Amino acid sequence: MKLKDFAKQLGLSKTTVSRALSGYPEVSEVTRARVVEEAVRLGYRPNVNAVRLKTGRVGAIGVVMGRAGEFHFAEFMAGMAERLVTEDTDILVIPMADPEYDAEMQLYKRLAESQRVDAIIMHSPRPNDQRIALLHELGLPFLVHGRSDIDVPHPWLDIDNEGAVRRATSHLIDLGHTRIAMINGRQGATYALHRDIGYRGALQSHGIEIDPQLIANGNFTDEIGFRFARSFLEQPKPPTAFVAGSMMTALGIYRAARSLGLQIGTDVSVIAHDDVFPYLTADNMVPSLTATRSSMRAAGTRCADLVLQLLAGRSPLEIHELWPVELILRESTGPVRTDQT
Amino acid sequence: MKLKDFAKQLGLSKTTVSRALSGYPEVSEVTRARVVEEAVRLGYRPNVNAVRLKTGRVGAIGVVMGRAGEFHFAEFMAGMAERLVTEDTDILVIPMADPEYDAEMQLYKRLAESQRVDAIIMHSPRPNDQRIALLHELGLPFLVHGRSDIDVPHPWLDIDNEGAVRRATSHLIDLGHTRIAMINGRQGATYALHRDIGYRGALQSHGIEIDPQLIANGNFTDEIGFRFARSFLEQPKPPTAFVAGSMMTALGIYRAARSLGLQIGTDVSVIAHDDVFPYLTADNMVPSLTATRSSMRAAGTRCADLVLQLLAGRSPLEIHELWPVELILRESTGPVRTDQT
DNA sequence: ATACTTTTTCAAATCGATTTCAATTTTGTT
DNA sequence: AACAAAATTGAAATCGATTTGAAAAAGTAT
Numbered sequence: 001m002k003l004k005d006f007a008k009q010l011g012l013s014k015t016t017v018s019r020a021l022s023g024y025p026e027v028s029e030v031t032r033a034r035v036v037e038e039a040v041r042l043g044y045r046p047n048v049n050a051v052r053l054k055t056g057r058v059g060a061i062g063v064v065m066g067r068a069g070e071f072h073f074a075e076f077m078a079g080m081a082e083r084l085v086t087e088d089t090d091i092l093v094i095p096m097a098d099p100e101y102d103a104e105m106q107l108y109k110r111l112a113e114s115q116r117v118d119a120i121i122m123h124s125p126r127p128n129d130q131r132i133a134l135l136h137e138l139g140l141p142f143l144v145h146g147r148s149d150i151d152v153p154h155p156w157l158d159i160d161n162e163g164a165v166r167r168a169t170s171h172l173i174d175l176g177h178t179r180i181a182m183i184n185g186r187q188g189a190t191y192a193l194h195r196d197i198g199y200r201g202a203l204q205s206h207g208i209e210i211d212p213q214l215i216a217n218g219n220f221t222d223e224i225g226f227r228f229a230r231s232f233l234e235q236p237k238p239p240t241a242f243v244a245g246s247m248m249t250a251l252g253i254y255r256a257a258r259s260l261g262l263q264i265g266t267d268v269s270v271i272a273h274d275d276v277f278p279y280l281t282a283d284n285m286v287p288s289l290t291a292t293r294s295s296m297r298a299a300g301t302r303c304a305d306l307v308l309q310l311l312a313g314r315s316p317l318e319i320h321e322l323w324p325v326e327l328i329l330r331e332s333t334g335p336v337r338t339d340q341t
Numbered sequence: 342m343k344l345k346d347f348a349k350q351l352g353l354s355k356t357t358v359s360r361a362l363s364g365y366p367e368v369s370e371v372t373r374a375r376v377v378e379e380a381v382r383l384g385y386r387p388n389v390n391a392v393r394l395k396t397g398r399v400g401a402i403g404v405v406m407g408r409a410g411e412f413h414f415a416e417f418m419a420g421m422a423e424r425l426v427t428e429d430t431d432i433l434v435i436p437m438a439d440p441e442y443d444a445e446m447q448l449y450k451r452l453a454e455s456q457r458v459d460a461i462i463m464h465s466p467r468p469n470d471q472r473i474a475l476l477h478e479l480g481l482p483f484l485v486h487g488r489s490d491i492d493v494p495h496p497w498l499d500i501d502n503e504g505a506v507r508r509a510t511s512h513l514i515d516l517g518h519t520r521i522a523m524i525n526g527r528q529g530a531t532y533a534l535h536r537d538i539g540y541r542g543a544l545q546s547h548g549i550e551i552d553p554q555l556i557a558n559g560n561f562t563d564e565i566g567f568r569f570a571r572s573f574l575e576q577p578k579p580p581t582a583f584v585a586g587s588m589m590t591a592l593g594i595y596r597a598a599r600s601l602g603l604q605i606g607t608d609v610s611v612i613a614h615d616d617v618f619p620y621l622t623a624d625n626m627v628p629s630l631t632a633t634r635s636s637m638r639a640a641g642t643r644c645a646d647l648v649l650q651l652l653a654g655r656s657p658l659e660i661h662e663l664w665p666v667e668l669i670l671r672e673s674t675g676p677v678r679t680d681q682t
Numbered sequence: 683a684t685a686c687t688t689t690t691t692c693a694a695a696t697c698g699a700t701t702t703c704a705a706t707t708t709t710g711t712t
Numbered sequence: 713a714a715c716a717a718a719a720t721t722g723a724a725a726t727c728g729a730t731t732t733g734a735a736a737a738a739g740t741a742t
Contacts, residue, residue: 050698074415081436095422391728
């Protein structure tokens with residue numbers, strides 16, 4: 001059913017029908033009501049591609065997806081979906097061949113030229129991230145989930161990674177720990193850097209020397225958590241506490257500690273960052289996990305919201321949201337054992 | 342840069358340029374070479390929306406996403422992305438307000454009418470799933486990830502859930518277990534039904550009575566695993582083994598067993614289904630988890646592939662793929678303790 | 683050189699909507 | 713009732729490509 005046919009059925013012009021459906025004020029309420037009602041009855045719905053061609057609006061927000069099967073991703077998208085479901089806007093997942101810089105730059109260029117999406121949400125930016133410069137140049141509206149120190153204005157939403165880790169680390173220090181290990185995310189991303197800064201900052205401000213042997217970087221997997229925790233704990237001077245980047249990492253650390261006969265919460269303290277997953281909760285771990293918490297889903301919802309605002313004309317320059325992170329104390333952290341220090 | 346301008350620059354007509362770029366044979370090789378080269382140099386790229394309007398092809402495959410933040414989802418999509426990255430096709434995630442039947446039916450109708458996607462991948466179908474009937478009726482190409490017994494032909498890819506669980510259960514029976522609990526996925530989906538059939542079948546063919554008290558259904562979460570395992574184990578006649586629907590469920594069962602001082606692999610055996618996640622591996626659990634395994638990512642890749650074939654004209658009638666599921670024996674299963682039976 | 687293919691190119695129609703500008707109808711005022 | 717102002721409607725242009733059918737150019741055979 002095309003507009004032309006539909007209009008003919010109603011005995012109206014295409015113009016009037018189109019206006020009635022798009023809510024323009026120049027059409028009488030009685031006509032509009034009739035048009036809307038008949039549209040539902042006859043099942044008329046504008047062809048998206050025609051609308052898109054004419055208006056230049058696509059009705060889709062792009063999210064670039066790397067190969068790594070990030071479990072965060074699904075949560076973030078679920079959050080976006082929550083906001084977008086009422087908006088007639090969908091999410092375009094753009095597969096990226098290689099998480100290589102060049103490939104991604106090309107991808108953005110193509111996206112901008114081909115008008116597949118109205119805006120892009122970019123993840124895990126790096127310090128001085130040239131992708132941001134490119135997006136800015138291309139004029140394609142975008143929002144960064146995370147931040148970059150690049151000298152180009154960009155709208156972003158980020159959580160206070162530095163503050164979160166600083167607090168977590170400080171808390172461990174307050175409990176008497178001095179050998180605190182850090183199993184961070186992959187090197188390169190700003191968030192990993194911020195966490196590193198928070199960690200170092202906390203130690204330094206308490207006059208504790210930083211031991212590079214206690215710092216590791218890697219994917220957010222159980223495997224990484226286990227491997228590094230195990231190797232750290234087998235050092236001559238093992239850590240008495242861990243700060244970890246994710247729940248999965250924490251699972252690995254738990255496993256490593258157990259495998260060495262160490263009790264979490266007494267022999268070894270653990271704090272991890274919790275993105276709040278419906279399927280795995282910090283409170284349910286044994287012992288329950290002390291965590292810095294921030295909902296990934298909520299971030300997705302808000303990012304979608306901000307992008308809509310951006311598209312509605314809000315200035316990108318004023319969009320900067322830094323979300324505080326809660327520290328939830330549970331059983332996995334405890335005072336350092338006096339014979340350990 | 343529009344086709345018109347670009348053609349003018351080259352001194353050719355729009356027709357010839359369009360043909361040259363789309364690889365039609367009616368254009369001389371020397372002209373084509375020039376056009377292609379100049380397109381790259383001048384950065385001309387056809388406007389997708391115009392192409393889509395004209396050709397009726399959208400270049401996107403739709404995946405309906407429920408609210409539940411399924412961790413499988415990201416893996417499946419990562420798999421799809423792997424296949425689609427080389428095609429010029431993207432993934433459209435369609436948010437669904439409520440996982441209600443009616444709402445979803447409406448959604449499919451809207452999708453078909455508005456031509457947002459070329460095809461749809463549908464997840465977790467139910468027995469006699471009317472959504473399949475609807476999609477069939479609408480003429481929107483689709484692929485079902487899973488199966489339904491509905492009396493409408495539909496292309497599908499599924500794993501052998503029944504066989505997997507039958508084997509898992511039989512294995513436990515071979516180890517001497519007779520009180521075997523089943524923590525299945527949410528009731529309603531065909532896969533849950535198939536698993537249930539496999540479970541019951543294995544018990545029955547060994548002459549073991551089915552105890553409804555040992556069967557539970559719920560989301561794939563640590564929480565569900567814990568709660569049911571705990572309540573089962575506290576029964577007067579507790580199970581000595583568990584068959585579980587997911588790794589997360591298994592985590593919960595492990596936790597429940599531990600909380601009751603039971604050793605996994607000796608006091609209680611556990612087999613779970615493993616969708617193969619990069620961040621959490623069955624082999625790394627302690628003790629390592631015996632699992633029925635099938636890669637969700639591979640399924641995503643193959644589903645994307647099949648949809649492309651569908652769009653290329655392959656008959657939906659002949660697309661039925663049933664993937665076998667491996668059973669990987671590890672430490673979480675062992676012979677029943679003789680004092681238990 | 684002519685007639686006839688074959689190859690290459692192009693003008694114009696088309697896809698299905700939105701929107702400008704003009705025409706018509708309705709309402710309000712005197 | 714006459715006229716202006718406001719409200720409503722519609723014809724035609726437009727978005728940027730693809731594709732049909734016709735024409736021009738090149739190639740081949742007589």
